[in-house]
Amino acid sequence: MIKGNTKANRTAKWLVSGPPLLFLLVFFVAPSLIMLFTSLRLPGEFGGLAPIAAPAEAVHGEYGLTLETYQFFFSDILYAEIFLKSFAVAAASTLICLIMAYPLALLIARSEKRFRNLMVLLVVLPFASNFLIRIYAWMIILGPESVFSHFINAFLGAFGIAPVTLLFSPFAVLVGMVYVHLPFMVLPLYTNLEKHDPALLDAAQDLGANAWQRFWRVTWPLSLPGVFSGAALVFIPVLGMFAVPDILGGTGDILIGNLIKDQFLGTRDWPFGSTLSIMLTLAVLAITGLAAWFARPATIAER
Amino acid sequence: MRRSNIWLWSAAALAYAFLYIPLIIVVVYSFNDSKLNAEWVGFTLSWYVALFNNQEMLTAARNSLTIAVSASFCATILGTMAGLAIHRYKLKFLPVLVFTPVAMPEILLGVALLLFFLQVLNLTLGMISIIIAHTTFCIGFVAIIVRARLQGMDESIFEAARDLGASPWQTFRLITLPLIMPAVVAGALMSFTLSIDDFVITFFTKGVGEPILPIQIYTMIKVAVTPEVNAISTLLMLLTLTMIIIAAKLDSGVLRREAK
Numbered sequence: 001m002i003k004g005n006t007k008a009n010r011t012a013k014w015l016v017s018g019p020p021l022l023f024l025l026v027f028f029v030a031p032s033l034i035m036l037f038t039s040l041r042l043p044g045e046f047g048g049l050a051p052i053a054a055p056a057e058a059v060h061g062e063y064g065l066t067l068e069t070y071q072f073f074f075s076d077i078l079y080a081e082i083f084l085k086s087f088a089v090a091a092a093s094t095l096i097c098l099i100m101a102y103p104l105a106l107l108i109a110r111s112e113k114r115f116r117n118l119m120v121l122l123v124v125l126p127f128a129s130n131f132l133i134r135i136y137a138w139m140i141i142l143g144p145e146s147v148f149s150h151f152i153n154a155f156l157g158a159f160g161i162a163p164v165t166l167l168f169s170p171f172a173v174l175v176g177m178v179y180v181h182l183p184f185m186v187l188p189l190y191t192n193l194e195k196h197d198p199a200l201l202d203a204a205q206d207l208g209a210n211a212w213q214r215f216w217r218v219t220w221p222l223s224l225p226g227v228f229s230g231a232a233l234v235f236i237p238v239l240g241m242f243a244v245p246d247i248l249g250g251t252g253d254i255l256i257g258n259l260i261k262d263q264f265l266g267t268r269d270w271p272f273g274s275t276l277s278i279m280l281t282l283a284v285l286a287i288t289g290l291a292a293w294f295a296r297p298a299t300i301a302e303r
Numbered sequence: 304m305r306r307s308n309i310w311l312w313s314a315a316a317l318a319y320a321f322l323y324i325p326l327i328i329v330v331v332y333s334f335n336d337s338k339l340n341a342e343w344v345g346f347t348l349s350w351y352v353a354l355f356n357n358q359e360m361l362t363a364a365r366n367s368l369t370i371a372v373s374a375s376f377c378a379t380i381l382g383t384m385a386g387l388a389i390h391r392y393k394l395k396f397l398p399v400l401v402f403t404p405v406a407m408p409e410i411l412l413g414v415a416l417l418l419f420f421l422q423v424l425n426l427t428l429g430m431i432s433i434i435i436a437h438t439t440f441c442i443g444f445v446a447i448i449v450r451a452r453l454q455g456m457d458e459s460i461f462e463a464a465r466d467l468g469a470s471p472w473q474t475f476r477l478i479t480l481p482l483i484m485p486a487v488v489a490g491a492l493m494s495f496t497l498s499i500d501d502f503v504i505t506f507f508t509k510g511v512g513e514p515i516l517p518i519q520i521y522t523m524i525k526v527a528v529t530p531e532v533n534a535i536s537t538l539l540m541l542l543t544l545t546m547i548i549i550a551a552k553l554d555s556g557v558l559r560r561e562a563k
Contacts, residue, residue, distance in 0.1 A: 008470060009471065011471075017384065017385070019381055019384055020382070020385035021388075021396075021397055023381055023439075024400040024404075024439070027435055027438075028404055030419060030423070031415035031419035034415065034418050034419045035411075035414060035415040035419075038418050038422070100314075100317075100318050100321065101318070103310075103311050103314035104319070106311060110311075122319065123319075123322065124547075125544070126322045126323060126326055128543045128547045129326060129536070129539070129540045129543060129544075130502075130536065130539050130543070131517075132517055132521055132524065133520070133536040133539065133540070134326070136520075137329045138325060139528070140325075141328060145342075182318070182322065186318075236407070237409070239408060240408025240410045241408070241410075242410060242503070243503065246525075257408070261410070264414060264417060274418065277411055277414045277415070280410075280411060281407070288406075
Protein backbone atom coordinates (compact mmCIF):
# COMPACT_ATOMS: atom_id res chain seq x y z
CA MET A 1 0.00 0.00 0.00
CA ILE A 2 1.32 3.37 -0.94
CA LYS A 3 1.40 5.55 2.10
CA GLY A 4 1.23 9.24 2.62
CA ASN A 5 -1.40 11.84 2.01
CA THR A 6 0.65 14.08 -0.20
CA LYS A 7 -1.23 16.27 -2.58
CA ALA A 8 0.09 14.31 -5.56
CA ASN A 9 -1.26 11.09 -4.07
CA ARG A 10 -4.68 12.52 -3.46
CA THR A 11 -4.79 13.91 -6.97
CA ALA A 12 -3.76 10.51 -8.32
CA LYS A 13 -6.49 8.84 -6.29
CA TRP A 14 -9.19 11.02 -7.80
CA LEU A 15 -7.73 10.85 -11.29
CA VAL A 16 -7.89 7.06 -11.16
CA SER A 17 -11.18 6.50 -9.38
CA GLY A 18 -13.01 9.61 -10.63
CA PRO A 19 -13.80 8.67 -14.25
CA PRO A 20 -15.19 5.15 -13.62
CA LEU A 21 -17.07 6.46 -10.58
CA LEU A 22 -18.62 9.27 -12.58
CA PHE A 23 -19.47 7.02 -15.53
CA LEU A 24 -21.21 4.46 -13.33
CA LEU A 25 -23.02 7.12 -11.30
CA VAL A 26 -24.48 8.50 -14.52
CA PHE A 27 -25.09 5.25 -16.42
CA PHE A 28 -25.84 2.81 -13.63
CA VAL A 29 -27.01 4.56 -10.45
CA ALA A 30 -29.09 7.26 -12.16
CA PRO A 31 -30.85 4.76 -14.48
CA SER A 32 -31.65 2.52 -11.49
CA LEU A 33 -33.16 5.49 -9.65
CA ILE A 34 -35.12 6.45 -12.76
CA MET A 35 -36.49 2.91 -12.86
CA LEU A 36 -37.59 3.19 -9.22
CA PHE A 37 -39.13 6.60 -9.94
CA THR A 38 -40.92 5.27 -13.03
CA SER A 39 -42.48 2.46 -11.02
CA LEU A 40 -44.20 5.13 -8.92
CA ARG A 41 -45.88 6.80 -11.87
CA LEU A 42 -48.82 6.05 -14.11
CA PRO A 43 -48.74 4.85 -17.70
CA GLY A 44 -49.60 7.29 -20.47
CA GLU A 45 -52.62 6.87 -22.66
CA PHE A 46 -50.50 5.78 -25.63
CA GLY A 47 -47.75 3.98 -23.77
CA GLY A 48 -44.81 5.48 -21.96
CA LEU A 49 -45.70 7.71 -19.05
CA ALA A 50 -48.51 9.99 -18.03
CA PRO A 51 -47.27 13.52 -17.42
CA ILE A 52 -46.56 14.30 -13.79
CA ALA A 53 -49.53 16.20 -12.46
CA ALA A 54 -48.89 19.55 -10.81
CA PRO A 55 -48.95 19.09 -7.01
CA ALA A 56 -52.11 21.16 -6.60
CA GLU A 57 -54.24 19.03 -8.87
CA ALA A 58 -52.48 15.75 -8.23
CA VAL A 59 -54.86 12.98 -7.39
CA HIS A 60 -52.10 10.55 -6.51
CA GLY A 61 -50.12 12.06 -3.69
CA GLU A 62 -48.20 15.24 -3.40
CA TYR A 63 -45.66 14.79 -6.17
CA GLY A 64 -47.79 12.94 -8.65
CA LEU A 65 -46.28 9.69 -7.45
CA THR A 66 -48.40 6.70 -6.64
CA LEU A 67 -48.18 3.13 -5.44
CA GLU A 68 -50.95 2.15 -7.83
CA THR A 69 -48.83 -0.16 -9.97
CA TYR A 70 -47.68 -1.99 -6.83
CA GLN A 71 -51.31 -2.38 -5.74
CA PHE A 72 -52.08 -3.69 -9.20
CA PHE A 73 -49.22 -6.18 -8.92
CA PHE A 74 -50.53 -7.55 -5.63
CA SER A 75 -54.19 -7.46 -6.66
CA ASP A 76 -53.88 -10.00 -9.47
CA ILE A 77 -52.92 -13.54 -8.50
CA LEU A 78 -51.57 -14.04 -12.04
CA TYR A 79 -48.42 -12.05 -11.26
CA ALA A 80 -47.74 -13.86 -8.02
CA GLU A 81 -48.13 -17.11 -9.96
CA ILE A 82 -45.60 -16.06 -12.58
CA PHE A 83 -43.15 -15.02 -9.86
CA LEU A 84 -43.64 -18.35 -8.10
CA LYS A 85 -43.21 -20.22 -11.38
CA SER A 86 -39.99 -18.30 -12.07
CA PHE A 87 -38.69 -19.23 -8.63
CA ALA A 88 -39.63 -22.87 -9.26
CA VAL A 89 -37.85 -22.90 -12.65
CA ALA A 90 -34.80 -21.20 -11.11
CA ALA A 91 -34.74 -23.70 -8.23
CA ALA A 92 -35.11 -26.69 -10.57
CA SER A 93 -32.41 -25.37 -12.93
CA THR A 94 -30.08 -24.78 -9.99
CA LEU A 95 -30.63 -28.29 -8.66
CA ILE A 96 -30.08 -29.95 -12.06
CA CYS A 97 -26.96 -27.83 -12.63
CA LEU A 98 -25.67 -28.88 -9.21
CA ILE A 99 -26.25 -32.58 -9.92
CA MET A 100 -24.50 -32.33 -13.30
CA ALA A 101 -21.70 -30.03 -12.20
CA TYR A 102 -20.66 -31.69 -8.95
CA PRO A 103 -19.12 -34.89 -10.34
CA LEU A 104 -17.44 -32.89 -13.09
CA ALA A 105 -15.95 -30.37 -10.63
CA LEU A 106 -14.88 -33.18 -8.32
CA LEU A 107 -13.17 -35.04 -11.15
CA ILE A 108 -11.30 -31.91 -12.28
CA ALA A 109 -10.24 -31.13 -8.70
CA ARG A 110 -8.92 -34.67 -8.24
CA SER A 111 -7.16 -34.85 -11.59
CA GLU A 112 -3.47 -34.30 -12.00
CA LYS A 113 -2.53 -30.66 -11.76
CA ARG A 114 -1.32 -30.36 -15.35
CA PHE A 115 -4.71 -31.46 -16.74
CA ARG A 116 -6.84 -29.22 -14.52
CA ASN A 117 -6.56 -25.99 -16.49
CA LEU A 118 -7.38 -27.72 -19.76
CA MET A 119 -10.42 -29.44 -18.20
CA VAL A 120 -11.66 -26.11 -16.83
CA LEU A 121 -11.08 -24.49 -20.21
CA LEU A 122 -13.21 -27.20 -21.83
CA VAL A 123 -16.07 -26.31 -19.48
CA VAL A 124 -15.82 -22.61 -20.24
CA LEU A 125 -15.33 -22.76 -24.03
CA PRO A 126 -18.92 -23.57 -25.07
CA PHE A 127 -19.99 -20.75 -22.80
CA ALA A 128 -17.94 -18.41 -24.99
CA SER A 129 -20.14 -19.08 -28.01
CA ASN A 130 -23.04 -16.76 -28.59
CA PHE A 131 -25.82 -17.05 -26.04
CA LEU A 132 -28.57 -17.20 -28.68
CA ILE A 133 -26.70 -19.89 -30.61
CA ARG A 134 -26.57 -22.09 -27.54
CA ILE A 135 -30.34 -21.79 -27.18
CA TYR A 136 -30.85 -22.28 -30.92
CA ALA A 137 -28.87 -25.54 -30.77
CA TRP A 138 -31.60 -26.97 -28.54
CA MET A 139 -34.27 -25.85 -31.00
CA ILE A 140 -32.61 -28.20 -33.48
CA ILE A 141 -32.18 -31.07 -31.00
CA LEU A 142 -35.69 -30.88 -29.55
CA GLY A 143 -37.45 -30.05 -32.85
CA PRO A 144 -40.22 -32.43 -33.93
CA GLU A 145 -38.20 -33.82 -36.87
CA SER A 146 -34.96 -34.29 -34.95
CA VAL A 147 -33.24 -37.63 -34.37
CA PHE A 148 -33.59 -37.11 -30.63
CA SER A 149 -37.35 -36.49 -30.82
CA HIS A 150 -37.84 -39.56 -33.02
CA PHE A 151 -35.81 -41.65 -30.60
CA ILE A 152 -37.73 -40.47 -27.53
CA ASN A 153 -41.07 -41.01 -29.19
CA ALA A 154 -40.10 -44.47 -30.45
CA PHE A 155 -39.06 -45.29 -26.89
CA LEU A 156 -42.32 -43.97 -25.44
CA GLY A 157 -44.24 -45.73 -28.20
CA ALA A 158 -42.76 -49.05 -27.14
CA PHE A 159 -44.55 -48.57 -23.82
CA GLY A 160 -47.74 -47.50 -25.56
CA ILE A 161 -47.32 -43.82 -24.61
CA ALA A 162 -48.51 -41.22 -27.11
CA PRO A 163 -45.76 -39.16 -28.84
CA VAL A 164 -44.74 -35.97 -27.06
CA THR A 165 -43.66 -32.60 -28.41
CA LEU A 166 -40.38 -31.66 -26.79
CA LEU A 167 -39.89 -28.19 -28.21
CA PHE A 168 -41.97 -25.26 -26.90
CA SER A 169 -42.55 -26.99 -23.57
CA PRO A 170 -41.52 -26.42 -19.92
CA PHE A 171 -39.06 -29.30 -20.43
CA ALA A 172 -37.33 -27.44 -23.25
CA VAL A 173 -37.15 -24.29 -21.09
CA LEU A 174 -35.50 -26.23 -18.28
CA VAL A 175 -32.98 -27.88 -20.62
CA GLY A 176 -32.10 -24.49 -22.11
CA MET A 177 -31.70 -22.87 -18.68
CA VAL A 178 -29.42 -25.66 -17.47
CA TYR A 179 -27.37 -25.62 -20.65
CA VAL A 180 -26.81 -21.86 -20.60
CA HIS A 181 -25.84 -21.74 -16.92
CA LEU A 182 -23.96 -24.99 -16.25
CA PRO A 183 -20.43 -23.45 -16.27
CA PHE A 184 -21.51 -20.95 -13.59
CA MET A 185 -22.02 -23.91 -11.27
CA VAL A 186 -18.90 -25.87 -12.24
CA LEU A 187 -16.40 -23.05 -11.70
CA PRO A 188 -17.13 -22.05 -8.08
CA LEU A 189 -17.51 -25.72 -7.13
CA TYR A 190 -14.14 -26.54 -8.68
CA THR A 191 -12.48 -23.52 -7.02
CA ASN A 192 -13.73 -24.81 -3.69
CA LEU A 193 -13.03 -28.54 -4.18
CA GLU A 194 -9.52 -27.85 -5.43
CA LYS A 195 -8.58 -26.41 -2.04
CA HIS A 196 -9.61 -29.51 -0.04
CA ASP A 197 -6.77 -31.28 1.71
CA PRO A 198 -6.63 -34.93 0.50
CA ALA A 199 -5.26 -35.88 3.93
CA LEU A 200 -8.78 -35.36 5.33
CA LEU A 201 -10.13 -38.16 3.13
CA ASP A 202 -7.23 -40.43 4.05
CA ALA A 203 -7.91 -39.76 7.72
CA ALA A 204 -11.60 -40.56 7.24
CA GLN A 205 -10.67 -43.80 5.45
CA ASP A 206 -8.27 -44.80 8.21
CA LEU A 207 -11.07 -44.26 10.68
CA GLY A 208 -13.19 -46.71 8.72
CA ALA A 209 -15.41 -44.43 6.61
CA ASN A 210 -16.58 -45.97 3.32
CA ALA A 211 -16.62 -44.04 0.03
CA TRP A 212 -20.13 -42.69 0.58
CA GLN A 213 -19.42 -41.64 4.15
CA ARG A 214 -16.21 -39.93 3.07
CA PHE A 215 -18.17 -37.93 0.54
CA TRP A 216 -21.20 -37.14 2.67
CA ARG A 217 -19.41 -36.41 5.94
CA VAL A 218 -16.23 -34.77 4.65
CA THR A 219 -16.28 -33.52 1.05
CA TRP A 220 -19.87 -32.33 0.84
CA PRO A 221 -19.97 -30.21 4.04
CA LEU A 222 -16.65 -28.60 3.12
CA SER A 223 -17.91 -27.80 -0.38
CA LEU A 224 -21.04 -25.97 0.80
CA PRO A 225 -19.62 -22.46 0.25
CA GLY A 226 -18.91 -23.46 -3.37
CA VAL A 227 -22.39 -24.94 -3.67
CA PHE A 228 -24.02 -21.76 -2.43
CA SER A 229 -22.03 -19.38 -4.60
CA GLY A 230 -22.67 -21.63 -7.62
CA ALA A 231 -26.36 -21.77 -6.72
CA ALA A 232 -26.52 -17.96 -6.55
CA LEU A 233 -24.71 -17.65 -9.90
CA VAL A 234 -27.30 -19.92 -11.55
CA PHE A 235 -30.43 -18.93 -9.66
CA ILE A 236 -30.13 -15.17 -10.17
CA PRO A 237 -29.68 -15.06 -13.97
CA VAL A 238 -32.34 -17.77 -14.48
CA LEU A 239 -34.78 -15.67 -12.46
CA GLY A 240 -34.44 -12.75 -14.87
CA MET A 241 -34.06 -14.74 -18.10
CA PHE A 242 -36.49 -14.04 -20.93
CA ALA A 243 -34.70 -15.36 -24.04
CA VAL A 244 -34.84 -19.05 -23.12
CA PRO A 245 -38.62 -19.20 -22.48
CA ASP A 246 -39.10 -16.85 -25.43
CA ILE A 247 -37.32 -19.20 -27.85
CA LEU A 248 -37.76 -22.69 -26.37
CA GLY A 249 -40.97 -22.27 -24.36
CA GLY A 250 -44.63 -22.33 -25.35
CA THR A 251 -47.10 -19.54 -24.75
CA GLY A 252 -47.80 -20.82 -21.22
CA ASP A 253 -44.16 -20.87 -20.18
CA ILE A 254 -43.58 -17.16 -19.61
CA LEU A 255 -41.53 -16.08 -16.61
CA ILE A 256 -40.82 -12.73 -14.90
CA GLY A 257 -38.36 -11.74 -17.63
CA ASN A 258 -40.93 -12.22 -20.39
CA LEU A 259 -43.48 -10.26 -18.40
CA ILE A 260 -41.02 -7.36 -18.04
CA LYS A 261 -40.02 -7.52 -21.70
CA ASP A 262 -43.68 -7.34 -22.75
CA GLN A 263 -44.30 -4.23 -20.65
CA PHE A 264 -41.55 -2.39 -22.48
CA LEU A 265 -41.71 -3.72 -26.01
CA GLY A 266 -45.30 -4.95 -26.20
CA THR A 267 -47.94 -3.07 -24.20
CA ARG A 268 -45.55 -0.20 -23.45
CA ASP A 269 -46.67 0.08 -19.83
CA TRP A 270 -43.45 1.53 -18.43
CA PRO A 271 -44.59 2.01 -14.81
CA PHE A 272 -45.77 -1.57 -14.48
CA GLY A 273 -42.64 -2.85 -16.22
CA SER A 274 -40.57 -0.86 -13.73
CA THR A 275 -42.60 -2.20 -10.82
CA LEU A 276 -41.95 -5.75 -12.00
CA SER A 277 -38.24 -4.92 -12.36
CA ILE A 278 -38.13 -3.52 -8.83
CA MET A 279 -39.82 -6.68 -7.51
CA LEU A 280 -37.23 -8.76 -9.39
CA THR A 281 -34.44 -6.63 -7.91
CA LEU A 282 -35.83 -7.26 -4.41
CA ALA A 283 -35.98 -10.99 -5.12
CA VAL A 284 -32.37 -10.96 -6.34
CA LEU A 285 -31.21 -9.04 -3.26
CA ALA A 286 -33.02 -11.51 -1.00
CA ILE A 287 -31.44 -14.50 -2.78
CA THR A 288 -27.96 -12.94 -2.64
CA GLY A 289 -28.39 -12.26 1.08
CA LEU A 290 -29.63 -15.79 1.73
CA ALA A 291 -26.76 -17.38 -0.21
CA ALA A 292 -24.20 -15.27 1.66
CA TRP A 293 -25.82 -16.13 5.00
CA PHE A 294 -25.97 -19.88 4.26
CA ALA A 295 -22.40 -19.98 3.02
CA ARG A 296 -21.13 -18.35 6.19
CA PRO A 297 -20.99 -21.04 8.94
CA ALA A 298 -19.40 -23.54 6.54
CA THR A 299 -16.77 -20.98 5.58
CA ILE A 300 -15.77 -20.63 9.22
CA ALA A 301 -15.73 -24.41 9.69
CA GLU A 302 -13.45 -24.70 6.67
CA ARG A 303 -10.68 -22.78 8.38
CA MET B 304 -11.28 -45.84 -4.85
CA ARG B 305 -11.16 -47.10 -8.41
CA ARG B 306 -14.90 -47.78 -8.60
CA SER B 307 -15.77 -44.25 -7.53
CA ASN B 308 -13.34 -42.98 -10.18
CA ILE B 309 -15.17 -44.82 -12.96
CA TRP B 310 -18.42 -43.37 -11.70
CA LEU B 311 -16.93 -39.87 -11.65
CA TRP B 312 -15.45 -40.25 -15.12
CA SER B 313 -18.74 -41.35 -16.69
CA ALA B 314 -20.72 -38.57 -15.00
CA ALA B 315 -18.13 -36.04 -16.16
CA ALA B 316 -18.07 -37.49 -19.69
CA LEU B 317 -21.85 -37.09 -19.82
CA ALA B 318 -21.54 -33.46 -18.70
CA TYR B 319 -18.90 -32.74 -21.36
CA ALA B 320 -21.07 -34.41 -24.01
CA PHE B 321 -24.03 -32.32 -22.87
CA LEU B 322 -21.89 -29.19 -23.26
CA TYR B 323 -20.45 -29.98 -26.69
CA ILE B 324 -22.96 -32.05 -28.69
CA PRO B 325 -25.41 -29.17 -29.26
CA LEU B 326 -22.67 -26.91 -30.62
CA ILE B 327 -21.26 -29.66 -32.82
CA ILE B 328 -24.73 -30.20 -34.25
CA VAL B 329 -25.04 -26.51 -35.11
CA VAL B 330 -21.69 -26.57 -36.91
CA VAL B 331 -22.40 -29.83 -38.77
CA TYR B 332 -25.79 -28.65 -40.04
CA SER B 333 -24.24 -25.43 -41.34
CA PHE B 334 -22.71 -27.64 -44.07
CA ASN B 335 -25.87 -29.63 -44.72
CA ASP B 336 -27.47 -29.36 -48.17
CA SER B 337 -31.01 -29.13 -46.82
CA LYS B 338 -33.26 -26.36 -45.62
CA LEU B 339 -34.23 -28.42 -42.57
CA ASN B 340 -31.99 -29.08 -39.60
CA ALA B 341 -33.12 -32.70 -39.57
CA GLU B 342 -31.52 -35.13 -41.96
CA TRP B 343 -27.99 -35.16 -43.39
CA VAL B 344 -28.39 -34.74 -47.15
CA GLY B 345 -24.96 -33.75 -48.42
CA PHE B 346 -22.11 -31.31 -48.02
CA THR B 347 -22.56 -27.72 -49.19
CA LEU B 348 -21.12 -24.28 -48.58
CA SER B 349 -24.24 -22.60 -49.97
CA TRP B 350 -25.38 -21.34 -46.55
CA TYR B 351 -22.12 -19.47 -46.18
CA VAL B 352 -22.48 -18.08 -49.70
CA ALA B 353 -26.04 -16.99 -48.89
CA LEU B 354 -24.76 -15.35 -45.73
CA PHE B 355 -22.14 -13.31 -47.55
CA ASN B 356 -24.76 -12.16 -50.04
CA ASN B 357 -27.14 -11.11 -47.27
CA GLN B 358 -26.66 -7.36 -47.25
CA GLU B 359 -28.54 -6.77 -44.01
CA MET B 360 -26.48 -9.40 -42.21
CA LEU B 361 -23.25 -7.82 -43.41
CA THR B 362 -24.39 -4.39 -42.22
CA ALA B 363 -25.35 -5.94 -38.90
CA ALA B 364 -21.94 -7.57 -38.57
CA ARG B 365 -20.24 -4.26 -39.34
CA ASN B 366 -22.41 -2.42 -36.79
CA SER B 367 -21.75 -5.03 -34.14
CA LEU B 368 -18.00 -4.80 -34.77
CA THR B 369 -18.12 -1.01 -34.45
CA ILE B 370 -20.05 -1.31 -31.20
CA ALA B 371 -17.76 -4.00 -29.81
CA VAL B 372 -14.58 -2.06 -30.64
CA SER B 373 -15.91 1.22 -29.20
CA ALA B 374 -17.43 -0.35 -26.08
CA SER B 375 -14.38 -2.47 -25.32
CA PHE B 376 -12.13 0.58 -25.83
CA CYS B 377 -14.11 2.66 -23.30
CA ALA B 378 -14.61 -0.25 -20.91
CA THR B 379 -10.90 -1.12 -20.95
CA ILE B 380 -9.83 2.39 -19.97
CA LEU B 381 -12.52 2.85 -17.32
CA GLY B 382 -12.27 -0.74 -16.10
CA THR B 383 -8.48 -0.58 -15.72
CA MET B 384 -8.87 2.62 -13.71
CA ALA B 385 -11.56 1.00 -11.58
CA GLY B 386 -9.44 -2.11 -11.00
CA LEU B 387 -6.47 0.01 -9.96
CA ALA B 388 -8.58 2.25 -7.73
CA ILE B 389 -10.31 -0.65 -6.00
CA HIS B 390 -7.03 -2.45 -5.39
CA ARG B 391 -5.08 0.54 -4.20
CA TYR B 392 -7.42 2.87 -2.35
CA LYS B 393 -9.75 0.53 -0.42
CA LEU B 394 -12.79 2.49 -1.52
CA LYS B 395 -16.15 1.34 -0.19
CA PHE B 396 -18.52 2.69 -2.79
CA LEU B 397 -16.71 2.03 -6.08
CA PRO B 398 -16.55 -1.81 -5.84
CA VAL B 399 -20.33 -1.95 -5.36
CA LEU B 400 -20.87 0.23 -8.44
CA VAL B 401 -18.39 -1.74 -10.54
CA PHE B 402 -19.42 -5.29 -9.64
CA THR B 403 -23.21 -5.00 -9.28
CA PRO B 404 -23.88 -4.65 -13.04
CA VAL B 405 -21.93 -7.90 -13.53
CA ALA B 406 -23.86 -9.78 -10.86
CA MET B 407 -27.44 -8.73 -11.50
CA PRO B 408 -29.78 -10.13 -14.16
CA GLU B 409 -29.01 -8.37 -17.44
CA ILE B 410 -32.64 -7.49 -18.05
CA LEU B 411 -32.60 -5.06 -15.10
CA LEU B 412 -29.71 -3.04 -16.52
CA GLY B 413 -31.36 -3.14 -19.95
CA VAL B 414 -34.66 -1.79 -18.63
CA ALA B 415 -33.03 0.87 -16.42
CA LEU B 416 -30.89 2.16 -19.29
CA LEU B 417 -33.83 2.15 -21.71
CA LEU B 418 -35.85 4.34 -19.33
CA PHE B 419 -32.86 6.58 -18.66
CA PHE B 420 -32.01 7.11 -22.34
CA LEU B 421 -35.59 7.90 -23.30
CA GLN B 422 -36.69 9.93 -20.28
CA VAL B 423 -33.61 11.78 -19.13
CA LEU B 424 -31.21 12.02 -22.04
CA ASN B 425 -33.93 12.14 -24.66
CA LEU B 426 -31.56 10.13 -26.79
CA THR B 427 -32.66 8.41 -29.97
CA LEU B 428 -31.80 4.79 -29.37
CA GLY B 429 -29.14 3.43 -31.69
CA MET B 430 -25.45 2.76 -31.85
CA ILE B 431 -24.53 5.34 -29.17
CA SER B 432 -26.98 3.99 -26.59
CA ILE B 433 -25.78 0.42 -27.21
CA ILE B 434 -22.12 1.43 -26.85
CA ILE B 435 -22.84 3.15 -23.53
CA ALA B 436 -24.86 0.17 -22.28
CA HIS B 437 -22.15 -2.33 -23.22
CA THR B 438 -19.45 -0.18 -21.62
CA THR B 439 -21.44 -0.15 -18.38
CA PHE B 440 -21.45 -3.91 -17.94
CA CYS B 441 -17.97 -4.54 -19.42
CA ILE B 442 -16.22 -2.19 -16.93
CA GLY B 443 -16.80 -4.74 -14.16
CA PHE B 444 -15.24 -7.61 -16.12
CA VAL B 445 -12.11 -5.59 -16.99
CA ALA B 446 -11.82 -4.41 -13.37
CA ILE B 447 -12.05 -7.99 -12.06
CA ILE B 448 -9.25 -9.17 -14.36
CA VAL B 449 -6.98 -6.16 -13.69
CA ARG B 450 -7.51 -6.31 -9.94
CA ALA B 451 -6.77 -10.04 -9.87
CA ARG B 452 -3.44 -9.38 -11.58
CA LEU B 453 -2.58 -6.57 -9.14
CA GLN B 454 -3.42 -8.81 -6.18
CA GLY B 455 -0.74 -11.24 -7.21
CA MET B 456 1.93 -8.56 -7.26
CA ASP B 457 4.56 -7.46 -4.83
CA GLU B 458 3.62 -3.98 -3.62
CA SER B 459 7.23 -3.15 -2.80
CA ILE B 460 7.98 -2.63 -6.52
CA PHE B 461 5.70 0.39 -6.53
CA GLU B 462 7.09 1.67 -3.25
CA ALA B 463 10.61 1.31 -4.56
CA ALA B 464 9.69 3.42 -7.59
CA ARG B 465 8.25 6.09 -5.32
CA ASP B 466 11.26 6.03 -3.02
CA LEU B 467 13.49 6.56 -6.02
CA GLY B 468 11.58 9.74 -6.72
CA ALA B 469 9.10 8.69 -9.41
CA SER B 470 5.92 10.75 -9.59
CA PRO B 471 2.60 8.84 -9.42
CA TRP B 472 2.28 9.23 -13.19
CA GLN B 473 5.81 7.95 -13.81
CA THR B 474 5.20 5.01 -11.50
CA PHE B 475 2.05 4.19 -13.41
CA ARG B 476 3.54 4.58 -16.89
CA LEU B 477 6.88 2.89 -16.26
CA ILE B 478 6.03 0.25 -13.63
CA THR B 479 2.34 -0.44 -13.13
CA LEU B 480 1.08 -0.32 -16.71
CA PRO B 481 3.72 -2.64 -18.23
CA LEU B 482 3.12 -5.11 -15.40
CA ILE B 483 -0.68 -5.18 -15.76
CA MET B 484 -0.63 -4.98 -19.56
CA PRO B 485 -1.50 -8.68 -20.14
CA ALA B 486 -4.56 -8.26 -17.91
CA VAL B 487 -5.53 -5.04 -19.69
CA VAL B 488 -5.36 -6.70 -23.11
CA ALA B 489 -7.18 -9.77 -21.80
CA GLY B 490 -9.86 -7.49 -20.37
CA ALA B 491 -10.19 -5.72 -23.71
CA LEU B 492 -10.62 -9.02 -25.57
CA MET B 493 -13.10 -10.22 -22.96
CA SER B 494 -15.13 -7.01 -23.34
CA PHE B 495 -15.04 -7.36 -27.10
CA THR B 496 -16.50 -10.89 -26.99
CA LEU B 497 -19.05 -9.95 -24.33
CA SER B 498 -20.17 -6.98 -26.38
CA ILE B 499 -20.41 -8.75 -29.72
CA ASP B 500 -22.37 -11.61 -28.12
CA ASP B 501 -24.66 -9.60 -25.90
CA PHE B 502 -28.33 -10.05 -26.68
CA VAL B 503 -30.40 -8.98 -23.68
CA ILE B 504 -29.02 -5.48 -23.05
CA THR B 505 -28.74 -4.83 -26.79
CA PHE B 506 -32.36 -5.88 -27.18
CA PHE B 507 -33.51 -3.15 -24.78
CA THR B 508 -31.19 -0.35 -25.85
CA LYS B 509 -31.31 -0.80 -29.62
CA GLY B 510 -33.23 1.60 -31.76
CA VAL B 511 -35.31 0.73 -34.78
CA GLY B 512 -32.89 1.73 -37.51
CA GLU B 513 -29.60 -0.10 -37.49
CA PRO B 514 -29.46 -3.90 -37.75
CA ILE B 515 -27.31 -5.46 -34.99
CA LEU B 516 -25.93 -9.00 -35.20
CA PRO B 517 -27.52 -10.68 -32.14
CA ILE B 518 -30.84 -9.04 -32.94
CA GLN B 519 -30.66 -10.31 -36.55
CA ILE B 520 -29.92 -13.80 -35.25
CA TYR B 521 -32.83 -13.57 -32.82
CA THR B 522 -35.19 -12.50 -35.59
CA MET B 523 -34.01 -15.35 -37.83
CA ILE B 524 -34.50 -17.88 -35.03
CA LYS B 525 -37.96 -16.56 -34.17
CA VAL B 526 -39.27 -15.96 -37.66
CA ALA B 527 -37.67 -18.22 -40.25
CA VAL B 528 -35.02 -20.71 -39.30
CA THR B 529 -32.67 -21.58 -42.15
CA PRO B 530 -29.18 -23.12 -41.91
CA GLU B 531 -27.91 -19.59 -42.58
CA VAL B 532 -28.25 -19.20 -38.81
CA ASN B 533 -25.95 -22.20 -38.41
CA ALA B 534 -23.43 -20.62 -40.76
CA ILE B 535 -23.32 -17.29 -38.91
CA SER B 536 -23.21 -19.22 -35.62
CA THR B 537 -20.20 -21.21 -36.78
CA LEU B 538 -18.35 -18.08 -37.89
CA LEU B 539 -19.13 -16.32 -34.61
CA MET B 540 -17.92 -19.35 -32.64
CA LEU B 541 -14.63 -19.23 -34.54
CA LEU B 542 -14.25 -15.52 -33.79
CA THR B 543 -14.99 -15.84 -30.07
CA LEU B 544 -12.83 -18.93 -29.78
CA THR B 545 -9.86 -17.05 -31.24
CA MET B 546 -10.42 -14.13 -28.88
CA ILE B 547 -10.72 -16.35 -25.81
CA ILE B 548 -7.61 -18.33 -26.68
CA ILE B 549 -5.57 -15.14 -27.16
CA ALA B 550 -6.93 -13.74 -23.88
CA ALA B 551 -6.15 -16.96 -22.03
CA LYS B 552 -2.63 -17.09 -23.49
CA LEU B 553 -1.96 -13.53 -22.34
CA ASP B 554 -3.33 -13.90 -18.85
CA SER B 555 -3.61 -17.52 -17.82
CA GLY B 556 -6.09 -16.92 -15.02
CA VAL B 557 -8.54 -14.93 -17.08
CA LEU B 558 -11.13 -17.66 -17.56
CA ARG B 559 -11.35 -18.60 -13.94
CA ARG B 560 -11.30 -15.07 -12.66
CA GLU B 561 -14.18 -14.13 -14.84
CA ALA B 562 -16.43 -16.49 -12.95
CA LYS B 563 -15.66 -15.06 -9.56
